[in-house]
Amino acid sequence: MKDKIFEKSIDLFGENGFSETSIQHIVDALGVTKGTFYYYFTSKEQILMEIHLRFINDILAKQDAIIQDPNRNYQEKIYEIICMLMKNIEVQGKSAKIFFREMQNLSDGHLSQIFEKRDEFRIKFQELIELGMEKGEFRKDLDSHIAALGILGMVNWSYHWFDPDGPLSDTTVAKIYIDLVLNGIKAE
Amino acid sequence: MKDKIFEKSIDLFGENGFSETSIQHIVDALGVTKGTFYYYFTSKEQILMEIHLRFINDILAKQDAIIQDPNRNYQEKIYEIICMLMKNIEVQGKSAKIFFREMQNLSDGHLSQIFEKRDEFRIKFQELIELGMEKGEFRKDLDSHIAALGILGMVNWSYHWFDPDGPLSDTTVAKIYIDLVLNGIKAE
Incomplete structure (x- = not known):
């Protein structure tokens, strides 16, 4: 029950x-x-917190698995995380919507727990960018903090428009995003 | 009153x-x-609709002014629009928050009016990318539709974290975004 x-x-x-x-x-x-x-x-709020916790713990665990994969370089890891987040909009449709939209209805104590976990996700993503910069995979002059916020923002915003039943698959969108992120839009 | x-x-x-x-x-x-x-x-909903309308009409007018500026190339126009949207988080703080967060409380008729205007904004942005592709400013192999959604998503998401009273100015963030968007993160 x-x-x-x-x-x-x-x-x-x-x-x-x-x-x-x-x-x-x-x-x-x-x-x-x-x-x-x-x-x-x-209370109703307890259920809301449970939805938030399961959602963020799930993507943190999936991100950790990608980070620890010894067979991928940093570009591939960034791509895999973008893919995972896009897929999550499909798999966890309603929970994702609630996660992004109803956060303000959490109590202050619960909200700060969720913020801590969101920060953890973002910081781990930022660390991948920094490791890729050290390895020479990414430009050395990046602002890794804003780059992480920008890339995750691009992906997170997709929950506003991405339709899993629409003409584009999550993987297609993820591939276009990683190309944008890696290569930019400027002509050579 | x-x-x-x-x-x-x-x-x-x-x-x-x-x-x-x-x-x-x-x-x-x-x-x-x-x-x-x-x-x-x-009704209360009428006020909510008024907030949404003023917000979207304001940024549509500002975008049009940038599009029509004969002294800027497409890269500069994209940069100016990113700047304008970032500044808007500061200038229209509470309205921006309401615009992004309370849309689901509009009536269906009102919601579709706002969606139409949001689409108009995005399509005009996408057209700038396409014109830049034709002019050779941007790569010819871009998916302009997803690129527009991705770039606007990155910028729109900033209302979740950008603090106008924080250490970074809206212009600083906009400059980092345009560098990311134009050049990507990959090392040469």
Whole structure:
């Protein structure tokens, strides 16, 4: 039942928004009582935090696996991370939407926990850029901090427009992004 | 009074969110009655739409001015638009936050009006890339559609992290972005 409440909450938050969804809506949709809800969760916000935590922990684990892969150079690792993030919009559609859109509804304590994990993700990405600069794969004059924010921003923004059922696959978009990021748009 | 209600709504939507702000909150903060509110506006959503319209119309007009400037090449025009959007996060701080975060609270009819204008902005940006490709300023093998989405995404995402009171100015970030976009990160 705990999982059912969790999954139904993702559906309803994703479709109607967190603020517009009441505990009553969630239990009505499942045909259970509020008592059942409170047996598993203390509040709607607790579920929202759980959605955020699972989302960010999942992409942190996937990023770590890519970082540790000894068979890829830094360009390939950056590409793999972009691919993973694009795929995640598809796989975790509703959770991704909630993650990006409903963060302001977390309590301050929870929000700072999530910010810490987001920072961890970004800093690890930035470190890949810096290692690639040292290895001579990337330009030595980059601002690795802003480059990391810019590249991740480009990819994260895709959740606003990318349609997994549309004509472009996540891999196609990821390939165009990595070409942009590596080579820029300027003619030689 | 109409302007005061409008400005106070921007403050409250920006600080507490649209759904969390009631008409009662707005009139209480101004020390007026609900009757006064309904004399000028039919609903809270009407104010939200007005915020969205002013925001998007303003950046469309600024983009048009840059596009029509005969003294700049396409690289410079792209740079000027990135600069303008970054500055806008500072100048229109709360409106920008509301624009990016509260769109889902618009009615369907209003939402499609705003989407049309957002598309117009993006398509004009994409046309600049295509003109630059024809002129030989940009690579001829670009996917101008995804490049436009990617570059605008990078810039738009900045409203999540860019702090106008922080150590980096909007122009500094815009310069790093344009260097990334033009030249990429790969070592020669």
